[in-house]
Amino acid sequence: MRIFIDSANLEEIRRAAAYGIVDGVTTNPSLIAKEGREHHDQIRAICAIIGGDVSAEVVATEADAMVAEGRDLAKIHDSVVVKIPLIRDGIKAVSRLTAEGIRTNVTLCFTATQALLAAKAGAYLISPFMGRLDDISQPGAELIREIVTIYDKYGFATQVLAASARGPLHVKESALAGAHVCTLPYKVFDKLFNHPLTDIGLEQFLADHRRSLVTA
Numbered sequence: 001m002r003i004f005i006d007s008a009n010l011e012e013i014r015r016a017a018a019y020g021i022v023d024g025v026t027t028n029p030s031l032i033a034k035e036g037r038e039h040h041d042q043i044r045a046i047c048a049i050i051g052g053d054v055s056a057e058v059v060a061t062e063a064d065a066m067v068a069e070g071r072d073l074a075k076i077h078d079s080v081v082v083k084i085p086l087i088r089d090g091i092k093a094v095s096r097l098t099a100e101g102i103r104t105n106v107t108l109c110f111t112a113t114q115a116l117l118a119a120k121a122g123a124y125l126i127s128p129f130m131g132r133l134d135d136i137s138q139p140g141a142e143l144i145r146e147i148v149t150i151y152d153k154y155g156f157a158t159q160v161l162a163a164s165a166r167g168p169l170h171v172k173e174s175a176l177a178g179a180h181v182c183t184l185p186y187k188v189f190d191k192l193f194n195h196p197l198t199d200i201g202l203e204q205f206l207a208d209h210r211r212s213l214v215t216a
């Protein structure tokens with residue numbers, strides 16, 4: 001499973017990239033707005049840090065305008081994947097961008113049937129939002145499982161990107177459900193490293209090592 005960082009913050013992306021295990025970045029208009037910099041400039045700066053896919057979202061809502069905006073975003077860097085909301089015009093735009101060889105990430109997916117539409121349009125990635133479903137007491141992990149099952153059954157090439165992760169449990173559930181990618185806010189990524197027994201075990205090993213030096 002690939003791991004992406006769900007952030008537009010350059011410092012967070014740099015810190016995560018330093019581990020050598022991060023495969024890409026996802027952004028959305030809310031994350032970009034927090035950084036207070038022009039959209040294209042911020043995406044360009046992110047692409048300079050990370051080697052893998054960088055999702056950049058359109059803000060147009062009509063198919064022709066989405067295609068035009070998608071083309072402009074794709075010109076920023078080869079790594080850019082154009083993020084398109086799962087609305088009727090969005091699916092039209094995905095079909096057209098796919099025909100032009102532009103990779104898309106279809107976002108704001110909340111049902112398996114929506115995901116089927118994105119795959120039929122040739123999306124490169126589909127982004128089901130696990131956390132936002134859990135927030136309203138609907139099982140996000142179940143949606144990931146359903147989409148993976150349907151895509152496998154019919155041989156769709158679209159990859160499932162588990163989005164809106166709230167904690168390490170979502171990462172485990174995504175992996176068990178067969179998601180191809182999981183995108184994580186930096187604070188969730190950082191939590192994946194932690195276990196108290198790791199800290200206690202290391203402390204013990206180092207204390208024993210220090211003792212052995214004194215008695216040697």
Ligand code: G3P
Binds near residue numbers: 132
């Ligand atoms: O970028 C899409 C998604 O990961 C958003 O997550 O936390 O705003 O529900 P969140």
